[in-house]
Amino acid sequence: xxxxxxxxxxxxxxxxxxxxxxxxxxxxxxxxxxxxxxxxxxxxxxxxxxxxxxxxxxxxxxxxxxxxxxxxxxxxxxxxxxxxxxxxxxxxxxxxxx
Numbered sequence: 001x002x003x004x005x006x007x008x009x010x011x012x013x014x015x016x017x018x019x020x021x022x023x024x025x026x027x028x029x030x031x032x033x034x035x036x037x038x039x040x041x042x043x044x045x046x047x048x049x050x051x052x053x054x055x056x057x058x059x060x061x062x063x064x065x066x067x068x069x070x071x072x073x074x075x076x077x078x079x080x081x082x083x084x085x086x087x088x089x090x091x092x093x094x095x096x097x098x
Contacts, residue, residue: 013041 021029033043 013045019044 029040029043033040
């Protein structure tokens, strides 16, 4: 069959594997799949894709936060430099007045 699908595969799903679940997890998955009107395979596929997407978004958010922290640190250092220069200028002005 095209795409490596085997007989009895759900449309678009070509990887076949054996999965071990606890009885409780299997019961919940079976109930959720039935409630959603999909097969257990389709429900597990969707859950796995959601988890993969969540991890991608989480990694992206962490990278953005790190980049923003770097920018904030750079801004803080620049502000500290400006403050030091202003203090030195004030001290120099006082010394000239004194």
